[in-house]
Amino acid sequence: MSGLKRGSVAVVGAAESDLGQVAPETTPTDLMAQATARALDDCGLKLSDIDAVLCAHTQSRMSALQLCEYLRIKPRYFDSTQIGGSSFMSHLAHAQAAIEHGVCEVALIAYGSTQRSVSRAAASPREFNPYETPYRPLLPASAYALAASRHMHQYGTTREQLAEVAVAARRWALMNPAAWEKEPLTIEQVLNARMVSFPLTVRDCCLVTDGGGAIIVTSVARAKSLKNKPAHVLGVGEAISHASISNMPDLCVTAAAESGPQAFRMARLKPSDVDMLSLYDAFTITPILFLEDLGFCPKGEGGRFVAGGAIAPGGRLAVNTSGGGLSYCHPGMYGLLVMIEAVRQVRSECGRRQVKNCEIALAHGNGGVLSSQCTVIFGSDATL
Amino acid sequence: MQDLKKNSPFGIYLEHCRKGKLAYQVCADDGKPVFFPRVVAPGGGTNLEWRLSKGLGTVHATTVVHYRNEPPLNVALIDLDEGFRMMSRVEDMDPMQVRIGMRVKVRMHPGDEKQPPYPVFTPLLSEEGSPRSGGGGHPLLSEEGSPRSGGGGHPLLTEEGSPRSGGGGEGAQDHPGPSGHPSLKKEGSYPGPSGHPSLKKEGSYPGASRHPSLGSGANHPGASRHPSLGSGANHPGASRHPSLGSGANHPGASRHPSLGRRGG
CATH class of the missing domain: 2.40.50.840 (OB fold (Dihydrolipoamide Acetyltransferase, E2P))
Structure with a gap:
């Protein structure tokens, strides 16, 4: 996205739905509606203030119709861009464009999934690809495992370094009352867990939980009139590179190498300005790739960067302070929750896991099989 | 361009598989190989020719x-x-x-x-x-x-x-x-x-x-630690061949040409 204005919009309301395991027959729309009500409460706006709805999930094709029917709202602008877990960062960029252009004023971005309750197979049926399906890759895990194999071959990244990402996430999760995982985790436990698709064990893979969330985005002028400290949208970037892993141009370089610079350029910031990173951790390899591609370490150095607890509490860089998709929550498409943690850090709402003086937080979303990459940089009032 | 009412790209690929051959395409406009088979080449060319690998x-x-x-x-x-x-x-x-x-x-x-x-x-x-x-x-x-x-x-x-x-x-x-x-x-x-x-x-x-x-047991307790690595999970040199240096200038570190200029 180019042509958008730094700080023209802000996230003013943010809330999770109930997470983890919800009651039988709960629908994704129930979760989206619950999160919406909580997000409105968070910012003091009313349902009638919302004039744009952006959402996507995997359990039905026309999620926006279902959410608007449920809440009985008729938005002027709607968008169901579906590019996987990064869709919500893309929704935020699209909402910003619409708000800047005057097409709408208050946008709701929402998500919900009951994939744990109904089973992953039912929530997200695998699409048939005649050039991949016959070989029975366990998707998406095998696609990420193929990328990890290449990163290990090219750069010497080890299984232990991948495990460091999972161990760091768990240490953050233990400080988050909303996190699914409640027990400590060691590198040995990650390595010895059930193998899914080598080199990834079940502990290298994100959780399979129910869950959802909602954020409310509005113009900076409108944001100033509301009760919360806004999380200003300083920069956005989005890029897509492929659909299937066989067609990824370079297994060790994601399109975060495009979306990140777009967002940094718009925000007029650089990686060293960032106080907290919320990096979509679908698998342990992904934060390693994104740290490289977003410019936090040189290409190929991501494994060494995360070693020794560098991204754990007390480390060099605060990453995934919620506990991430690996230990906090991962309801299929996780990007909205990635942004909510970044918003909360900038608003100083994270309690025990709060990063001191967190003025700038970067939220990076990944979709498909490393297929789509979208970056949002949030800032406090001081950064405007 | 392939007439999709007569045959599909996958259908032609499959015919070759049945004859024991791995088929792919080449775009006659730029000579680049194309896989998976399609009717329009990446970049928009419509002159696709089938080849046997x-x-x-x-x-x-x-x-x-x-x-x-x-x-x-x-x-x-x-x-x-x-x-x-x-x-x-x-x-x-x-x-x-x-x-x-x-x-x-x-x-x-x-x-x-x-x-x-x-x-x-x-x-x-x-x-x-x-x-x-x-x-x-x-x-x-x-x-x-x-x-x-x-x-x-x-x-x-x-x-x-x-x-x-x-x-x-x-x-x-x-x-x-x-x-x-x-x-x-x-x-x-x-x-x-x-x-x-x-x-x-x-x-x-x-x-x-x-x-x-x-052997191949994934859950063997010691299966994932090479004996030469000792017990330290963070041994920095364990998996880096000495000839590789720091890796920061590895030729693979450069950007894939298809991704364009960084930040573009």
Whole structure:
């Protein structure tokens, strides 16, 4: 996205739905509606203030119709861009464009999934690809495992370094009352867990939980009139590179190498300005790739960067302070929750896991099989 | 341009698979290979020509899937010599021993009533009877000499030493298969990339975490720690070949040309 204005919009309301395991027959729309009500409460706006709805999930094709029917709202602008877990960062960029252009004023971005309750197979049926399906890759895990194999071959990244990402996430999760995982985790436990698709064990893979969330985005002028400290949208970037892993141009370089610079350029910031990173951790390899591609370490150095607890509490860089998709929550498409943690850090709402003086937080979303990459940089009032 | 009412790109590809051939396309506008088959080439060209691959390639990436109650299954990305990449499976060997950089040769996996034939790959055996990789020969096969086959010479080579075409035709029946080759029974005794001088040691995948004597058990408590690595999880040098330096200037670190200028 180019042509958008730094700080023209802000996230003013943010809330999770109930997470983890919800009651039988709960629908994704129930979760989206619950999160919406909580997000409105968070910012003091009313349902009638919302004039744009952006959402996507995997359990039905026309999620926006279902959410608007449920809440009985008729938005002027709607968008169901579906590019996987990064869709919500893309929704935020699209909402910003619409708000800047005057097409709408208050946008709701929402998500919900009951994939744990109904089973992953039912929530997200695998699409048939005649050039991949016959070989029975366990998707998406095998696609990420193929990328990890290449990163290990090219750069010497080890299984232990991948495990460091999972161990760091768990240490953050233990400080988050909303996190699914409640027990400590060691590198040995990650390595010895059930193998899914080598080199990834079940502990290298994100959780399979129910869950959802909602954020409310509005113009900076409108944001100033509301009760919360806004999380200003300083920069956005989005890029897509492929659909299937066989067609990824370079297994060790994601399109975060495009979306990140777009967002940094718009925000007029650089990686060293960032106080907290919320990096979509679908698998342990992904934060390693994104740290490289977003410019936090040189290409190929991501494994060494995360070693020794560098991204754990007390480390060099605060990453995934919620506990991430690996230990906090991962309801299929996780990007909205990635942004909510970044918003909360900038608003100083994270309690025990709060990063001191967190003025700038970067939220990076990944979709498909490393297929789509979208970056949002949030800032406090001081950064405007 | 292909008339989609007559035939589909996948349909034509499948016809070739049934004849034992791996087919791909080349865009006549720029000469670039195209896979998966399509009616419009990447970049918009509509002059696509079908070609038959010689079926020789290199393993680009590899994983092993552990479906419950099934033996481990190899899934790999293969770079064919003609310049295209496809997903496939390397057969006739322990799935955990498939190595990035290994040379492989296509053959057709036979079809049945549920699944049409599809291409898979096997380790490429050189004329000397050793599987080929970036460097020299396979340590086990060189001791055994040439691999046996059902009939006369090497199943993949004619007597003149040139490879037979395809893999799904008569050649496939001559191939001894995984149970026929004496060296392929030695699961777990393959020394792994860290032990074999001929194999590139850019990384330790998957050798550093798998001691050859531990076999294929993924949940063996010690399975993931190479004895030479000791107990420290953060040993910095454990999986970095000394010749590689810091890795920051590795040629692979540069940007893939298709991604354009950084920040563009």
